[in-house]
Amino acid sequence: MKEARGESLGSYATGVFSSRKIARSIGENIAFRVLAAGNHPNHRTICAFRKRHLDDFRALFMHVVRVACKGGMVRFGTLSIDGMKMRANASKRKAMSYGRMIPEKEKFRREISALLLQADHQDAAEDVAYGEDVRGDELPAVLSSSEERSRSMPAILDEMAEEDLAEEEEGLAAAEEGLAEKEEDLAAEVARRQARLATVEAAEADLRARQQAD
DSSP states (O other): OHHHHHHHHHHHHTTOOOHHHHHHHHHHOHHHHHHTTTOOOOHHHHHHHHHHTHHHHHHHHHHHHHHHHHTTSSOSOOOOOOSOOOOOOOOTTTOOOHHHHHHHHHHHHHHHHHHHHHHHHHHHHHHHHHOTTOOSOOOOGGGSSHHHHHHHHHHHHHHHHHHHHHHHHHHHHHHHHHHHHHHHHHHHHHHHHHHHHHHHHHHHHHHHHHHHHO
């Protein structure tokens, strides 16, 4: 399963530790698809492969880092030097002795082990969140295949139409209720004005009667 090693190494090297995200990237990212050799394993296969071959995988990861460094693709120091002494402009800070090389290799082994542990923790957390055999971004069952969509979409569309109709009816009922309230308010305002008019007319009639009496 060379492709399983390639896709995992490429993912960890770019900061992707979740097996679910790796599986998703293989379907969406050309670079990941090339690393997977055109295959599309699910997240359980990727996770199980890493756990089953953890020691070999750790050693391979270290080997890849060293090869990349040797090839000039990654720079973290000089891995080895010969014993010949030559006059040259060289920096002592950038040169690496054999004694310093061993701790550097151990440092990278620890970092690789930490990356693999992080991948384990990420997968374990997502297994709890989604379920071991669930990737987490699957389509609902009613949309999972063309047959299911053909069978389910009419009912879904009918349900949506019913919801739209119910919403329109609720809006119409609310509008009618609002209109009724406005009519009540208008009737109350008319009644108040009529009462005020009656009061004014009564006062005017009383005033005329007094004037006539005088």
